[in-house]
Amino acid sequence: MNLIELRDIRKTFLLGEVVLPVLKGITLDIATGERVALIGASGSGKSTLMNTLGCLDRPTSGHYRLDGEEVSQLSNDARAVVRNQKMGFVFQNFNLLARTTALAQVMMPLLYDTKYVSQKEAKRRATAMLDRVGLADRMDHHPSQLSGGQQQRVALARALINNPPFLLADEPTGNLDSNTTREVLALFKELNEHDGITILLVTHDPKVAASCKRVIRMADGLIEADELNPEINA
Numbered sequence: 001m002n003l004i005e006l007r008d009i010r011k012t013f014l015l016g017e018v019v020l021p022v023l024k025g026i027t028l029d030i031a032t033g034e035r036v037a038l039i040g041a042s043g044s045g046k047s048t049l050m051n052t053l054g055c056l057d058r059p060t061s062g063h064y065r066l067d068g069e070e071v072s073q074l075s076n077d078a079r080a081v082v083r084n085q086k087m088g089f090v091f092q093n094f095n096l097l098a099r100t101t102a103l104a105q106v107m108m109p110l111l112y113d114t115k116y117v118s119q120k121e122a123k124r125r126a127t128a129m130l131d132r133v134g135l136a137d138r139m140d141h142h143p144s145q146l147s148g149g150q151q152q153r154v155a156l157a158r159a160l161i162n163n164p165p166f167l168l169a170d171e172p173t174g175n176l177d178s179n180t181t182r183e184v185l186a187l188f189k190e191l192n193e194h195d196g197i198t199i200l201l202v203t204h205d206p207k208v209a210a211s212c213k214r215v216i217r218m219a220d221g222l223i224e225a226d227e228l229n230p231e232i233n234a
Helices: 046-053 076-086 102-111 119-132 148-160 178-195
Strands: 002-015 018-031 035-039 061-066 087-091 166-170 198-203 214-219 222-228
Touching: 002 046, 018 046, 018 198, 018 222, 035 046, 035 178, 046 166, 046 198, 076 087, 087 148, 102 119, 102 148, 119 148, 148 178, 166 178, 178 198
Parallel strands: 035 198, 035 214, 087 166, 166 198
Antiparallel strands: 002 018, 002 061, 214 222
16 A cells, blocks of 8 residues: 555745756655665655645645655645654754753653643653663753764654654764764664664665665656666565
């Protein structure tokens, strides 16, 4: 079953009187439980495609079905609900609040859930999630007291707190050293293979892309190649 179905997705920006086409007709399916890398050079359109997939922006035209629901032209409020219930986001710069503990950072998405979650239950779930990513002993620490890898694990725990079926990771290892990169990629693999979470990893690094089962390459607003990783799929 496909979690994501894109049909002829186009995105055009207006810069004054200049029309700038960025996505030029993307048709793509991603099945539930896949681990996919989206790779491309700067200007290839991969960030715009990720923003479309993450319901952060609307396409100019085309159709996007997420988990069976057409989401391409939803209102801002409706897209926010979709993001909160069905998606988790991990970014290169972690996007953590400087004066907030790891536990409070992870609890935060539950405050915006359309379903009421008590403070006690939110704390229980956030504690369990931090334990899952190996940070049970760091839950009272602030970002300045954590290493880059630990900050990314907090961000990952926050992204997963609502049990989303779809995780989008935008250059998640861009600020990490090689050893920490391997640890974070191993955690993505575990979440995908053991929890069945569909993962889209956006990167410019072929070595990071090689950790995924499928690699989609973009160039000039189009999909240039869409290939299975023979080593992993074997």
